[in-house]
Amino acid sequence: MKKKIVLSLMMVASLFTIAMAQPPQGGGGQRGSQMMEMLKQRMKEELKLTDAKADSVVAISREFQPKQREIRMDQNLSDDEKKTKIKELMDARKARWKSAGLTDAEIKSVTDFYENMQQRGGGGGPRPNNKK
Numbered sequence: 344m345k346k347k348i349v350l351s352l353m354m355v356a357s358l359f360t361i362a363m364a365q366p367p368q369g370g371g372g373q374r375g376s377q378m379m380e381m382l383k384q385r386m387k388e389e390l391k392l393t394d395a396k397a398d399s400v401v402a403i404s405r406e407f408q409p410k411q412r413e414i415r416m417d418q419n420l421s422d423d424e425k426k427t428k429i430k431e432l433m434d435a436r437k438a439r440w441k442s443a444g445l446t447d448a449e450i451k452s453v454t455d456f457y458e459n460m461q462q463r464g465g466g467g468g469p470r471p472n473n474k475k
């Protein structure tokens with residue numbers, strides 16, 4: 344009987360140890376840091392932003408991300424209310440970019456950059472631009 348209890352306790356302890364050794368789920372940790380570094384590098388190369396401006400853009404965007412997700416997930420809001428709140432949030436993000444020293448042209452470039460990223464991520468490639 345004692346052997347079964349001791350064996351059970353050892354199994355529970357080993358399972359707990361294995362569970363605690365697993366990396367966190369959800370893309371956080373080192374992978375998230377690497378993605379942010381790659382994003383900053385692309386902004387510096389494609390948009391010709393300085394290190395400081397690219398750092399600011401990414402940090403501010405990261406701050407607004409959970410707020411945007413919260414709005415999208417709020418089932419108490421209609422689609423129109425969600426669009427309005429997200430637009431207000433994006434306007435606030437642009438104001439923060441401006442206060443971080445970005446010019447209007449740079450803000451437009453960064454906004455387009457994020458929109459293109461979102462389109463590629465959502466559809467696997469660039470979507471055709473039907474605006475004329």
